[in-house]
Amino acid sequence: MDARQLKVEAARAALAYVGDGMRLGIGTGTTAEEFVRLLAEKVATGIKVIGVPTSERTAALCRELGVPLSTLEDTPELDLTVDGADEIDPDLTLIKGGGGALLREKIVAAASGRMIVIADKSKLVGTLGRFPLPIEVNQFGLRATEIAVGAAAAKLGLSGPVTLRMTGSQPFVTDGGHFILDASFGRIPDTRALSNALFAIPGVVEHGLFIGLASTAIIAGGDGIETVHVARKPGSSIDHDVA
Numbered sequence: 001m002d003a004r005q006l007k008v009e010a011a012r013a014a015l016a017y018v019g020d021g022m023r024l025g026i027g028t029g030t031t032a033e034e035f036v037r038l039l040a041e042k043v044a045t046g047i048k049v050i051g052v053p054t055s056e057r058t059a060a061l062c063r064e065l066g067v068p069l070s071t072l073e074d075t076p077e078l079d080l081t082v083d084g085a086d087e088i089d090p091d092l093t094l095i096k097g098g099g100g101a102l103l104r105e106k107i108v109a110a111a112s113g114r115m116i117v118i119a120d121k122s123k124l125v126g127t128l129g130r131f132p133l134p135i136e137v138n139q140f141g142l143r144a145t146e147i148a149v150g151a152a153a154a155k156l157g158l159s160g161p162v163t164l165r166m167t168g169s170q171p172f173v174t175d176g177g178h179f180i181l182d183a184s185f186g187r188i189p190d191t192r193a194l195s196n197a198l199f200a201i202p203g204v205v206e207h208g209l210f211i212g213l214a215s216t217a218i219i220a221g222g223d224g225i226e227t228v229h230v231a232r233k234p235g236s237s238i239d240h241d242v243a
């Protein structure tokens with residue numbers, strides 16, 4: 001099975017969680033796009049859902065394929081968000097933002113009763129950090145924010161290049177009008193500490209660590225689909241089941 005087929009299989013498994021009348025958060029990225037395609041087929045059979053897209057890119061695809069859309073203003077409480085990820089650890093803490101949609105993705109996930117992350121097996125890691133951490137920052141004071149990010153990381157024993165994401169010769173600009181710094185700190189043993197340290201920097205708008213948001217991961221590999229559930233309660237355990 002090729003990489004695209006694995007994404008399709010993960011997306012197909014997530015579709016089983018979508019029920020009639022649901023208000024859905026719809027993620028961004030190549031895996032989430034496969035979910036949108038399958039969702040559109042389900043919508044064509046008559047199921048009624050309303051989607052809140054996490055990016056302009058996803059919104060455009062939904063419109064093209066006929067998935068009914070709303071906004072978070074009109075539909076502020078969602079039943080379920082389905083989204084991809086750049087990395088997934090055993091506790092379902094995620095790194096997201098490789099496609100630059102992390103801010104809207106996090107707002108939408110936080111407004112959802114449940115977040116399901118879909119991915120191929122290559123996204124699973126023991127400890128997050130192989131993928132550079134996207135940090136969304138205000139354009140104002142970029143250099144000062146960049147220095148502060150490096151200093152905050154250093155206090156936690158983390159170091160590595162922090163680079164401004166570019167599109168050709170221009171900085172990449174998010175749907176919210178911000179820049180993205182990609183921080184290659186390597187392994188992040190304490191994601192909560194790094195999250196807190198980044199949020200203490202005024203120029204940081206959001207970062208790509210998704211902590212305590214996803215409760216289910218659907219992972220597609222050559223040997224089938226693995227579904228991981230994490231109960232989102234203090235002291236809860238992690239269940240794994242393989243189908």
Ligand SMILES: O=C[C@H](O)[C@H](O)[C@H](O)COP(=O)(O)O
Nearest residue numbers: 029030031097098099100101
């Ligand atoms: O900003 C983009 C998102 O966080 C994506 O969900 C993430 O980058 C994974 O994308 P893909 O499914 O294309 O690997």
